[in-house]
Amino acid sequence: MTTKQISAKQRTETVLPPLNFLGFIRWMWRQLTSMNTALLLLLFVALAAIPGSILPQKTASLIRVNNWKTENPNLANLFESLSFFDVYGSVWFSAIYILLMISIIGCVIPRLKVYFENWRQKPTKTPSVITKFSNYQKVKINKFSLKKIEEIAIRKGWRTFLNNNSLTIEKGFSREAGNLLFHFSLIIITVALAFGALFSYRGTVVVKENTGFSNTITQYDDFRAGRFFSEIQLPNFFFTLNDFVVDFERSEIQRGAPRKFEANITLNGDENINLYVNKPINISGTKIFLTGHGYAPVITVKDKNNQIIFSDAVVFLPQDGNFSSTGVVKIPDTNPQLGIEARFLPTAIVDPVTGPTSTFPALDNPEIFMSLWQGDLGVNSGISQSIYKLDTSKMTQIGLEELKPGQTWNADSGFVISFDEVKQFASFQIAYEPGRFLALVGAILAMVGMIFGLGVQRRKIFIKMPTKSSSSNVIEIAGIAKENHNLEKDILKLLNDLGFNKTKKVSREI
């Protein structure tokens, strides 16, 4: 007993690699393509995906990554060097899934070979004794020749092998076909993802009402592209945002929740299109999506000589669900330089405790709270600055005011600042994803393969005639299948087609 256990254990122990190089490579290959390794790699992919779902990712938001880093200075460098902020583009994540893909290919190719060999071969010859197989029974049916039984079986979709006085029929070849198709589709999907990662591009742009965008890299606020992307890929188009319509819920329930976004644009100067969320427009493969919106108050600044030194709609970034928004104006041409830091509230109330806040996202009572700064904006220092932030470290505040649309503020040093009106802006995502069709094909094939691979079972049924007769009304029948397949049902179905009914049963041995 003990010796047996030890020997069984020894058999499962790893076989050491042979010493020569070729042998080592072959050993490595066999290890990599073994089922255990494939399974382990599969679980590793899951494990490796976790950090990227918890830590902020550069691909999603660079700002959040930087915030995280400043909040956790101790871990920032370590995590950065482990590419924890770009998990899905990191070397180690790619390494795991590339190994998995190789492992899958290594599994699939030999199985493909075996499958085609099996496919060409006839089912195996019926064993001489079939009493040991499952569901063995001796039954009385209509008088048939084996040839006739074979014909019936073929009509019912069985593969057959006829011998002298026995017949083997087989079904469920689509199981392995499904499995192979499934694994093959995984490779297709990976190729599609890789293709997409290399050639795709996506960018975001904020467009104010009555202004436009034309599709060149410099006009994007943020642009990301795959390694093999070239600028020639960008299709030629431009559009103007004529009008942006937004509706908010006014009843008590879910008050303030958006109900409708609609951007009316003119494409290429002549085509009028309404763009909705979830309904992108497609320009030769490149899609334009409506992704967000906000307010752009129009601000005009005049100096003491009544000269207009600034007049434009300024994009204010929404900070909460009620669209309290912040924005800045930078006027670098004055001496000293001038800056405005402002908060815009679409429905302003002044709360005695928390101060001015917005209570509703629509323009019910728009107000702007400005503070005027004078000094050095820091824009000439060469370090790139956010257009949404004012660096006030070298500036002094020279005034504070709140304005409603149409109001004017006579500020210090002879500056006259007016809040003319409120425009809206919409943000668009423009994306080109070349692998998407291939990925969809891969996904659909994977589904089909999976359904066959999981749903179908391979099984064989053996039928024997009494010796020395090729036509009889008493046959022996038995089958072989995986335990979770209902073989009894298959056999009963076949017997019914052969005119069997239960009362005629001759004998049943277990």
Next chain:
Amino acid sequence: MNLNNLSNLFVYFSIFILALNLILFSIALTQKKKNRITNIAMSLTWLVGLFLVIALILRGIAAQRAPWGNMYEFAISSVTAVVLTFLFVSIKKNIQWLGIFITVPAIILLGLAVIVLYTESGPLVPALKSTWLWIHVSSAIISYGAFSLNFGLSIIYLLKVNNKLKSLPSLKRIDEFSYKVVLFAFPIWTFSVISGAVWAENAWGRYWGWDPKETWAFITWIIYAAYLHSRVTIGWKGTKSAWLGIAGYAAIIFNFFVINIWVTGLHSYAGI
């Protein structure tokens, strides 16, 4: 009383009946095979199934859309799916012994839904207005229901391995049944992920972007794929399969509660 409140009332009734069932199923567990208490509890479970369906329909009518717009509705739908899966399987197979393991998570989830996740019904935010909501979310709910069943079976299996609970079916039967449940749920889950990708391509311009929710759907998929794969190729069964089933369900729960509530991602607008 508006439809919304009426819907809530049906949810409260369901919780109340489930609490009663908790006692009944517990008693039944100590008894010999088929008994009257189990039958009463099963009838009551049918009532719960009916009430939950009514609650969902009322909520759908109140909001004039599929009742899957926020976490509260999604939680109620998932419980309904679990209960209905259990009930429909029980018509053909003798699985009354599972009752208690359906009842406990159902009470917990409904309780959380009512206390923590509750939101008044209302129309959808524009990003969710799409036919894909029906397709993507309904398939997710169905597979969540089946995976919950598998989770219950995995727990039962491990309990039975450690101390022989007499009134339950054999280990082999529990194991095979839980395998079949995954066999059913896995393709539907795959479909849900794929339809999500198609929708994402439509709404955000990319079919896969490693958004936290997507990542955890992927992790869940991998764990159940490993469950099936290990069973077929290297013969993992019983205890090992049960632990994989629990791991898969942990990923689902993590995705539903932790990712929805604490992690910022594109799915966040669904609202609590």
